[in-house]
Amino acid sequence: MxxxxxxxxxxxxxxxxxxxxxxxxxxxxxxxxxxxxxxxxxxxxxxxxxxxxxxxxxxxxxxxxxxxxxxxxxxxxxxxxxxxxxxxxxxxxxxxxxxxxxxxxxxxxxxxxxxxxxxxxxxxxxxxxxxxxxxxxxxxxxxxxxxxxxxxxxxxxxxxxxxxxxxxxxxxxxxxxxxxxxxxxxVRPTGLVIAAKVQRLRDRVDLLPWSERAGFDALLDDIEDALAIDDYAAALNATDGLRERAQTRAGVYLADQWRATRSHRNHAGELIAGAATLRFSIAFLRDHGP
Missing domain, CATH: 2.60.220 (Chondroitinase Ac; Chain A, domain 3)
Structure with a gap:
């Protein structure tokens, strides 16, 4: 058997x-x-x-x-x-x-x-x-x-x-x-989920040093502009660009450490995490619709 x-x-x-x-x-x-x-x-x-x-x-x-x-x-x-x-x-x-x-x-x-x-x-x-x-x-x-x-x-x-x-x-x-x-x-409409994730990223960018905000805001604008015309490839490229920018600037221009003492803000980590989940939702919208 x-x-x-x-x-x-x-x-x-x-x-x-x-x-x-x-x-x-x-x-x-x-x-x-x-x-x-x-x-x-x-x-x-x-x-x-x-x-x-x-x-x-x-x-x-x-x-x-x-x-x-x-x-x-x-x-x-x-x-x-x-x-x-x-x-x-x-x-x-x-x-x-x-x-x-x-x-x-x-x-x-x-x-x-x-x-x-x-x-x-x-x-x-x-x-x-x-x-x-x-x-x-x-x-x-x-x-x-x-x-x-x-x-x-x-x-x-x-x-x-x-x-x-x-x-x-x-x-x-x-x-x-x-x-x-x-x-x-x-089961929220995926477009609303994406809008909430973009806004959360914008709120995080508002906490960055002034000199760092413009570059990230421009990428978020690119994401929204691409989504407005259903250009998912461009939206995903811009999302990847945001993640890569946060990774590149981490530790030098952006704080990138979390501590149990809650004494540090992990700006880079939160931006990278936000970009990762935004990418998931954009790809879901492309593949499965609203």
Whole structure:
């Protein structure tokens, strides 16, 4: 008899079991800000966190993978990772979403992940980091509307997605800092999403030294002009130009370090992250329409 319990099949079964277990928790009303066990490992510029349900340590509900461009002091304790199940009717949380009707918590994964490094834990990094939330609780489909959202503690969530990949779902995004993450279904018109991302970049440019603003504003103008005539190639080229400009000027003309002490502004990292997620949305509009 041929064995079919390959590692991939085993992961699918594990994910299915985790989804069933989560469903039972929800039906039992246990999702009211229920803290979840988190196991964290870290080495060099990479860290991983496995999120499980209480009593099911071998059944990962989600995994968080963090990769840094240039980290210092990275350790499990310096990251400050926690996770909790949240209620789908939590008014305070829902008020933090961009659109109550069009950005939706997922019943299969109502998990809020917080990465809040302790102020004196010693963590710092230059440039950007990349986050991936991997889960078998959500199905993957081409053109998926699942997105990775990020927010400051207690603040408004915004889309940082730069890739949605299979396996079952791997939601990836680039960041210049932390702290809270959700996977949401975002059915807002893509044009509105792009406009919000452009505005967020303009707000970041307004924080730069005067001598640095004009070059970035000109690139943002080029992006909007290209999108106005559906010239996606030109819009993507200008977006890549913005990212490359931030990378080139990082560390000399633009601050590019994040520290747990919150004493530094990572302007370059935030611009690079903003360009990465903007590129994702422009390409999505080109490939899938509004």
């Amino acid at each position: 041929r064995h079919t319990n390959t590692p991939r099949t085993a992961r699918r079964i594990t994910g299915w079991l985790g989804g069933c277990a989560l469903g039972l928790w929800l039906l039992a009303g246990a999702a009211q800000a229920q803290s979840l066990p988190v196991s964290v490992s870290a080495s060099g510029n990479h860290a991983e966190a496995a999120i499980t349900l209480p009593g099911l340590p071998g059944t990962p509900l989600a995994e968080v993978l963090l990769d840094f461009q240039d980290a210092s002091g990275l350790s499990p304790s310096s990251l400050g990772v926690s996770a909790k199940l949240v209620s789908l009717s939590d008014a305070d949380l829902l008020a933090r979403l961009p659109d109550l009707d069009l950005t939706r918590l997922q019943t299969a994964l109502p998990v809020l992940i917080t990465i809040q490094p302790p102020r004196y834990g010693g963590l710092s990094f230059h440039g950007t980091g990349r986050a991936e939330i991997h889960t078998h609780a959500l199905p993957y489909a081409a053109g998926s509307r699942l997105r990775l959202f990020k927010a400051p503690l207690g603040g408004a969530f915004y889309d940082i997605t730069d890739e949605i990949a299979p396996g079952s779902v791997r939601a990836r995004g680039t960041y210049g800092g932390f702290s809270q993450f959700l996977i949401l279904a975002d």
